[in-house]
Structures are given as structure tokens and as C-alpha cells.
Amino acid sequence: MAKRTRRSGTPSPAEPASTGEPRDxxxxxxxxxxxxxxxxxxxxxxxxxxxxxxxxxxRRNFDGKLGILAAFSRRIDEQVLDKGPxxxxxxxxxxxxxxxxxxxxxxxxxxALRRIIRSARRxxxxxxxxxxxxxxxxxxxxxGADIHRGGLRGRLAxxxxxxxxxxxxxxxxxxxxxxxxxxxxxxxTLRRGERAMEWLDGLCAFVPSFGGHFxxxxxxxxxxGERAVL
Numbered sequence: 001m002a003k004r005t006r007r008s009g010t011p012s013p014a015e016p017a018s019t020g021e022p023r024d025x026x027x028x029x030x031x032x033x034x035x036x037x038x039x040x041x042x043x044x045x046x047x048x049x050x051x052x053x054x055x056x057x058x059r060r061n062f063d064g065k066l067g068i069l070a071a072f073s074r075r076i077d078e079q080v081l082d083k084g085p086x087x088x089x090x091x092x093x094x095x096x097x098x099x100x101x102x103x104x105x106x107x108x109x110x111x112a113l114r115r116i117i118r119s120a121r122r123x124x125x126x127x128x129x130x131x132x133x134x135x136x137x138x139x140x141x142x143x144g145a146d147i148h149r150g151g152l153r154g155r156l157a158x159x160x161x162x163x164x165x166x167x168x169x170x171x172x173x174x175x176x177x178x179x180x181x182x183x184x185x186x187x188x189t190l191r192r193g194e195r196a197m198e199w200l201d202g203l204c205a206f207v208p209s210f211g212g213h214f215x216x217x218x219x220x221x222x223x224x225g226e227r228a229v230l
Contacts, residue, residue: 023061025051027075030068035111039065039119039126066129069116073133077140079105086145092194094145096186099165102141103172103182110173117173131162138162164189 029051033042042065048055062068080101086094106113120127138161142149149157167189172182 022051022053022057023071024075025053026058026061027068027072030065031072031109031112034115035109037115039116040123066133069130070133070136073137076102076105077137081140081144091145091147092190095142095147095161096190098141098145099168099186099190100179100183102165103168103179103186106172107177107179113169114173117169134162134165135159138165141165160193164193 026047029047030042033046033050044058044065045055047065047068048058051058062071080098083101086097088094088097116130120130135158139158142157142161147157148154164186168182168186171185172179175182
């Protein structure tokens with residue numbers, strides 16, 4: 001059984017206030033528990049108790065802990081995208097802004113993320129599920145940065161963004177409040193990724209038979225939805 005968290009009548013500065021909706025309370029409860037417990041030791045009954053909702057409410061809203069984690073990731077996606085399009089002429093600058101928004105939104109959850117990552121290192125299946133969630137989120141981060149790639153090149157861009165994000169995450173988790181080291185690492189990682197994509201673009205130009213696989217899709221008209229790749 002997971003250790004319950006100690007809560008006062010008001011949220012701590014590092015804990016965003018819940019909206020009061022059951023889904024949000026359940027997500028908040030899991031992240032509080034994850035900050036103090038090994039993820040595999042947290043039961044759904046523990047989450048229900050921490051959220052102060054019946055277990056049936058947890059079942060009504062989620063299939064399990066991974067579903068709650070996916071909802072948390074989606075909440076962060078929405079917080080990032082709610083701030084509007086990223087600014088900057090270059091794709092790297094826009095993606096830098098989008099990913100820094102994400103890291104800033106995650107600051108209150110660093111203790112939980114550290115423990116979740118440690119659990120994933122001991123559980124390959126759990127690590128794969130986290131990777132699936134990360135791919136969906138990073139697809140939306142690319143859309144928010146106005147980066148549109150189709151076919152194999154699009155899939156590689158998503159995978160590359162996941163890898164870049166994971167690389168910077170290790171620095172972010174132990175960074176100071178100003179996130180200076182996170183920004184420096186992100187800038188370095190994105191520059192390296194930009195060179196890799198330029199190399200891929202050059203390869204496409206010299207291998208015509210790959211054209212159909214690597215050709216960018218036309219940009220969607222305003223108002224048309226993006227289709228998630230996962």
C-alpha cells in the first residue's frame with residue numbers, strides 16, 4: 001500500500017490547485033502519491049483514497065494507472081498549447097519555445113517524475129508504455145511549433161523529439177529554479193537534431209525512389225484537425 005501524502009487545507013506552492021472535477025482530482029492524487037512512493041507500489045484504491053473519491057469513480061474515468069498518467073500528459077500538452085503558437089522564424093526556435101513551456105509546466109511535478117523514471121528503468125513494459133505516451137505528446141509539441149512532416153520523415157521527427165526531450169529531462173530534474181542548465185542543454189540537443197534532419201533531407205534529394213516516403217504532406221487549412229499518430 002502506498003504512503004498517503006500529508007495535505008493541509010490549501011495547496012502547496014508546488015502543487016497546482018485542482019479544478020474539483022473527479023478526473024483532475026484523480027490525476028492530482030496519483031502525482032502526489034508518485035512523489036513519495038515507488039510507482040508500482042501505488043494501488044488504484046490508494047489513488048481513490050488520496051483523491052477522496054469512491055473507487056468506482058476511478059474506474060468510471062480510467063482503465064488503470066497508465067490511463068491516469070496519459071491524462072496527466074495530456075493536461076500538460078493542453079497547458080503548453082493554450083499559450084498559443086510558438087514564435088520564431090526557424091523551426092528550432094519554435095520547438096525550443098514549446099519544449100521550454102513544457103518543462104516550466106512540469107516544475108511542480110519533478111519529485112513524481114524522478115520516481116516514475118526510476119520505476120521505468122526497472123520495468124521494460126512500463127518504460128514502453130511511457131514511451132508511447134511521450135510519442136503522442138511530442139507529436140502535439142511539433143504541431144504547436146508549426147513543424148509539419150509526413151511519412152517516414154514525420155515519424156522520425158517525432159521519435160527524434162522524444163529522444164531530445166528525454167535527454168534534456170535528465171538535466172531538468174536536477175536543475176535550479178531558473179532552468180538555466182535545462183535551456184542550455186535543450187539548445188544544444190536541438191541544434192544537433194537539426195543537423196540530423198538536414199542530413200536526412202539531403203539524403204532524400206539524392207535518392208528519388210524515397211520521394212514518396214519522405215515527401216511532406218501539404219499543410220492543412222486553418223481549422224482542420226491534426227491526426228494523432230498513436
